[in-house]
Amino acid sequence: MTITEIAKEAGVSIATVSRFLNNGPVKEETRKKLEQVIRKMNYVPESFTKKLLSSSSEVTTIAIITHSMTNPYTTEFVEEVSTIYNTRSIVCYTVYCIDTDTEYRYLMDLIAHKVDGIILHDPDMGDGKFELYDRLAQRVPFVLIHSSQENVACNSITVNQEQGMRDAMAYLIGLGHRRIAYICGSNGYSFRIKEIIWKEELRKIGVEVPEQDCVRAESVDFEKGMDTTHDAVLRYLKEGNRPTAIFAANDIIALGTIMALSEVGLSVPEDVSVMSHDNTLFARLLNLTCVDMKIRSVGIASVDLMDYAMKGSDTTPRHISLTPSIVERNSCRSIAEN
Numbered sequence: 001m002t003i004t005e006i007a008k009e010a011g012v013s014i015a016t017v018s019r020f021l022n023n024g025p026v027k028e029e030t031r032k033k034l035e036q037v038i039r040k041m042n043y044v045p046e047s048f049t050k051k052l053l054s055s056s057s058e059v060t061t062i063a064i065i066t067h068s069m070t071n072p073y074t075t076e077f078v079e080e081v082s083t084i085y086n087t088r089s090i091v092c093y094t095v096y097c098i099d100t101d102t103e104y105r106y107l108m109d110l111i112a113h114k115v116d117g118i119i120l121h122d123p124d125m126g127d128g129k130f131e132l133y134d135r136l137a138q139r140v141p142f143v144l145i146h147s148s149q150e151n152v153a154c155n156s157i158t159v160n161q162e163q164g165m166r167d168a169m170a171y172l173i174g175l176g177h178r179r180i181a182y183i184c185g186s187n188g189y190s191f192r193i194k195e196i197i198w199k200e201e202l203r204k205i206g207v208e209v210p211e212q213d214c215v216r217a218e219s220v221d222f223e224k225g226m227d228t229t230h231d232a233v234l235r236y237l238k239e240g241n242r243p244t245a246i247f248a249a250n251d252i253i254a255l256g257t258i259m260a261l262s263e264v265g266l267s268v269p270e271d272v273s274v275m276s277h278d279n280t281l282f283a284r285l286l287n288l289t290c291v292d293m294k295i296r297s298v299g300i301a302s303v304d305l306m307d308y309a310m311k312g313s314d315t316t317p318r319h320i321s322l323t324p325s326i327v328e329r330n331s332c333r334s335i336a337e338n
């Protein structure tokens with residue numbers, strides 16, 4: 001489609017269309033008519049521009065970079081942030097990275113295209129990553145949402161998963177459980193810190209943790225993690241292990257765990273109590289007692305922190321830590337003596 005065709009469709013001159021596309025002065029009535037025609041005809045100008053079709057003001061663009069699109073933890077976070085920006089007429093892109101190399105390429109490309117802000121959600125914090133993020137924050141407003149408690153020099157948000165795990169263990173122990181299995185991913189800070197606390201809290205009450213009661217599965221931040229968890233937990237159960245309670249390190253793991261329990265004829269919570277982590281849609285659908293990671297609150301805090309990074313006169317990085325809570329549903333039962 002050409003500007004000549006736009007002019008003909010709208011009943012205006014080519015010069016008027018040209019002024020409109022270049023954010024020149026046009027009558028309000030004409031501007032609205034041209035907007036309708038352009039949207040109707042799906043016109044895409046050849047020259048890349050960051051100007052809104054609906055006004056002469058400059059578009060603000062925010063990019064969210066994440067590493068999983070099948071984990072409801074991620075999708076609920078992205079939805080919250082995108083919804084807020086949509087109400088502000090801010091363009092919000094979501095970028096999915098399959099690995100750290102892809103993440104780096106996207107970060108460089110976004111900066112090259114002069115995006116106005118970047119929110120990096122729960123990346124794999126490998127060697128040198130904090131230094132990279134700190135340097136990026138000097139080039140573009142940058143907010144990092146991560147699980148590690150290490151200090152960073154850029155604006156960041158964490159949820160206190162250590163406290164959440166201690167509260168979860170206190171809850172299960174308070175119900176009388178002593179053999180509590182822990183199902184987690186094969187690597188990652190959040191899985192490691194939960195494992196450490198799981199062992200610590202059981203040892204505090206004199207329980208020595210059997211090594212086999214820590215069950216690991218692959219790809220647990222993705223949809224296929226349901227199947228890998230199912231297989232790992234099924235092997236664990238078929239070896240004769242019978243914990244009274246299971247703590248799943250995220251809701252995908254919880255779903256795979258329940259599938260395995262059902263396959264060997266065990267019911268939740270009658271035979272085995274199951275507690276989960278994250279409180280995503282899966283937890284609500286399965287009626288799981290869980291640690292609430294405050295996903296919506298993290299999304300709101302991300303936008304607030306990005307506002308500070310973009311508009312604030314104070315360039316000192318800010319660090320926000322949210323406290324999780326226990327959401328009690330019907331997946332755990334008491335076995336404590338009366």
